[in-house]
Amino acid sequence: MSARLTRPNIQLNEHGKLKHFLTLEGLKPHHLTEILDTAESFLNPHTNEIKKVPLLRGKTIMNLFFEPSTRTRTTFEIAEKRLSADVMNLNISASATKKGESLLDTMWNLEAMQADMFVIRHSESGAAHFFAEHVAPHVHVLNAGDGQHAHPTQAMLDMFTIRKLKGDVFDLKVAIVGDILHSRVARSQIQALSLLEAREIRVIGPKTLIPPFPEALGVHVFHDMEAGLEGVDVVIMLRLQNERMQGALLPSEQEYFDLYGLTERRLAYAKPDAIVMHPGPINRGVEIDSAVADGPQSVILQQVTYGIAVRMAVMSIIMSNAALLAQSQGEAIDSSDTEEKAATQERPE
Amino acid sequence: MKIVIQNGRIIDPSQNLDRTANLYIARGHIVGIDTPPEGFEPNQTIDAQGKWILPGLVDMQARLGEPGHNQTGHIASETKAAVAGGITSLCCPPDTDPVTDTQAVAELIQRRARQAATAFVMPIGALTQGLKGERLSEMYALKQGGCVALSQANQPIQNPLILKNALEYAASHNLLVLLRSENQQLKNHGVAHSGAVSTRLGLPSIPASAETTALARDLILVEEAGVRAHFSQISCARSVEMIQQAKQRGLPVTCDVAIHQLFLTEMDLLDFSSLLHVSPPLRSQADRDALRMGVKTGVIDAIVSDHTPLGRDEKQLPFGESQPGISGLETLLALTLKLVDEKVLSLSQAIQLLTEHPANILGLNCGSLQTGSSADLVIVDPEDYWTLTSDSMLSEGKNSPFIGWEFNGQVEMTLFQGRPVYLANAV
Numbered sequence: 001m002s003a004r005l006t007r008p009n010i011q012l013n014e015h016g017k018l019k020h021f022l023t024l025e026g027l028k029p030h031h032l033t034e035i036l037d038t039a040e041s042f043l044n045p046h047t048n049e050i051k052k053v054p055l056l057r058g059k060t061i062m063n064l065f066f067e068p069s070t071r072t073r074t075t076f077e078i079a080e081k082r083l084s085a086d087v088m089n090l091n092i093s094a095s096a097t098k099k100g101e102s103l104l105d106t107m108w109n110l111e112a113m114q115a116d117m118f119v120i121r122h123s124e125s126g127a128a129h130f131f132a133e134h135v136a137p138h139v140h141v142l143n144a145g146d147g148q149h150a151h152p153t154q155a156m157l158d159m160f161t162i163r164k165l166k167g168d169v170f171d172l173k174v175a176i177v178g179d180i181l182h183s184r185v186a187r188s189q190i191q192a193l194s195l196l197e198a199r200e201i202r203v204i205g206p207k208t209l210i211p212p213f214p215e216a217l218g219v220h221v222f223h224d225m226e227a228g229l230e231g232v233d234v235v236i237m238l239r240l241q242n243e244r245m246q247g248a249l250l251p252s253e254q255e256y257f258d259l260y261g262l263t264e265r266r267l268a269y270a271k272p273d274a275i276v277m278h279p280g281p282i283n284r285g286v287e288i289d290s291a292v293a294d295g296p297q298s299v300i301l302q303q304v305t306y307g308i309a310v311r312m313a314v315m316s317i318i319m320s321n322a323a324l325l326a327q328s329q330g331e332a333i334d335s336s337d338t339e340e341k342a343a344t345q346e347r348p349e
Numbered sequence: 350m351k352i353v354i355q356n357g358r359i360i361d362p363s364q365n366l367d368r369t370a371n372l373y374i375a376r377g378h379i380v381g382i383d384t385p386p387e388g389f390e391p392n393q394t395i396d397a398q399g400k401w402i403l404p405g406l407v408d409m410q411a412r413l414g415e416p417g418h419n420q421t422g423h424i425a426s427e428t429k430a431a432v433a434g435g436i437t438s439l440c441c442p443p444d445t446d447p448v449t450d451t452q453a454v455a456e457l458i459q460r461r462a463r464q465a466a467t468a469f470v471m472p473i474g475a476l477t478q479g480l481k482g483e484r485l486s487e488m489y490a491l492k493q494g495g496c497v498a499l500s501q502a503n504q505p506i507q508n509p510l511i512l513k514n515a516l517e518y519a520a521s522h523n524l525l526v527l528l529r530s531e532n533q534q535l536k537n538h539g540v541a542h543s544g545a546v547s548t549r550l551g552l553p554s555i556p557a558s559a560e561t562t563a564l565a566r567d568l569i570l571v572e573e574a575g576v577r578a579h580f581s582q583i584s585c586a587r588s589v590e591m592i593q594q595a596k597q598r599g600l601p602v603t604c605d606v607a608i609h610q611l612f613l614t615e616m617d618l619l620d621f622s623s624l625l626h627v628s629p630p631l632r633s634q635a636d637r638d639a640l641r642m643g644v645k646t647g648v649i650d651a652i653v654s655d656h657t658p659l660g661r662d663e664k665q666l667p668f669g670e671s672q673p674g675i676s677g678l679e680t681l682l683a684l685t686l687k688l689v690d691e692k693v694l695s696l697s698q699a700i701q702l703l704t705e706h707p708a709n710i711l712g713l714n715c716g717s718l719q720t721g722s723s724a725d726l727v728i729v730d731p732e733d734y735w736t737l738t739s740d741s742m743l744s745e746g747k748n749s750p751f752i753g754w755e756f757n758g759q760v761e762m763t764l765f766q767g768r769p770v771y772l773a774n775a776v
Contacts, residue, residue, distance in 0.1 A: 010620070025549065104665055124667035125551045126621030134665075147669065148551030187551055212554060216545035 155188030178238030357397025405437025405725030417446025452494030586639030658746020
């Protein structure tokens, strides 16, 4: 008999609660709704006036960006500061690993500086899992984008935006347009939409930008933009990287815009109240027309605002789960101590 | 030294032999089965009641760390690991440092192997200088230097004209060529099979066509050159079909599969464990099933370990940044016997794929218990269950995804040239 070892979900603690936040795959819908509900409380009007809450006071969060990013890093940093955490930003690609230090040595050194949470962005798919596997038990890992794999906080802020503006994700038809193949955002969005039971998830793009096995994602594939947008409630546009032209995946930006660019005329195929989203930064005239990006159906800037609340929610949930776990373990130790003392007392001298 | 091994079940497909008998060894050779030669007085008697006696296994692909990669193994350590797995003859590919593209490197490997005196090590020479795929190596000199075949290891020649010339030159000297078919442009820096799992995990992917288009090209050039070609480590269902068709057309081709491809699939990558990063990548369930059918029906001629010992630093990295490879010497036999338990192969077929067939492909007098051949053999206890652990591995590379697996059939003793070189209880 072979004994192939099955590992438990690395991102959940022994009570099935979030310990790390690496991907949405393998999570339950209640994990997502907890994040969305908690984020709602961070949008509360009076927390908007006094922006800081003391939930993570005394905790140290290190933002480890092995891949450059301004927008994501900034929103994480704002979220961390609003939770009153001590924040360190490390641009790792320009420091330790360039001097030959191994990834794990870098991480262990930072851990020795008593970090409580690492927010990691890395160009390799699975890098956040790798860190989560090797960190000390009290350290938490939050994935801020790994390779082409996952960008779970981005997907959660997208779900939050949809819920705010459409009331619920359930039963909606959502189209994701563009480079699905290379997009960690799209993968996480698709997982979130499936967990929250969207009625239909469509991906639209040329075959060169669609993953080789789309049925594994549970999506409907469209190569024709008009057909794909027909009757959808939400249109999510993805950023097109310039290198897709050099890699011979597309003939030109112009032809891409002609076929898959979101214009007012094309948007008319969606439902009249459909919303338009984009993870940013947008390429005007490449994937989206300015008239749509700045138009009444665009919710792109709201996504950015909600992103901070969602990231605050994720971090506060993880840290409160850790506190609850430590408390329950402490109680277990206390009660076993008490039992032992009781037994000792009963023992005749 | 004269040894008699008594009452073991002798299984040697090369002689169509499977019966309980005594086996007699003298001066490092097998001198008789059933009946001893006249005047045979043994110095040692080994009781093999209830055990199997098999020819020492022949592994066509095992990296031994030397020269150049000594931090994760050397010939002495890796040949010890080999005999612990029942392997007494092994070929090492030319992707050493320096590359095995000169007689001197080939001789160095054999000299180190002779010093270790644990197993028979056969270097494979590089087809092109430095494995760069640009200039032909001195193939005839490599043959003179003891290379049993030529290959490009995992760096296939991309330029078809250079490959054509290399195959024709090898054919002129009746040299065996080992080809690993892979199109680097279609591979496109991928690290996982292009399928459901890479789609879900966003791992840069390698389509099956990276192997099959290259295999189609290679088969046509092999046919034109009339060279004896062996295709290494095929991994796709379509490749099995293509080799089958080539054999039906009468081409002098054979092929092998790495043992891990017969057990693991892309589905095993779901937690990004870099221990499962291999080249070619773990393919789909359908591919794995076709490969199993390939070994069952005889389209695939041999099973290899593709042993690649790697250190922690090379594996403790995110999946795509880690080095591909599995430390496989110690699980080659155990996993192949598992295919017998799972009714994929008969016991005789399993042994044949690890002994007679690879020996025949290489044109070598090993992998057999015929009277007169070198006494390289394995005694296996078929009733002994064991679990692979990192501590129990003798290879310097502990990079095995099979750690924690339970196996049936323990190598109890291995003899090389009539000398016991491994004894299970002694470790």
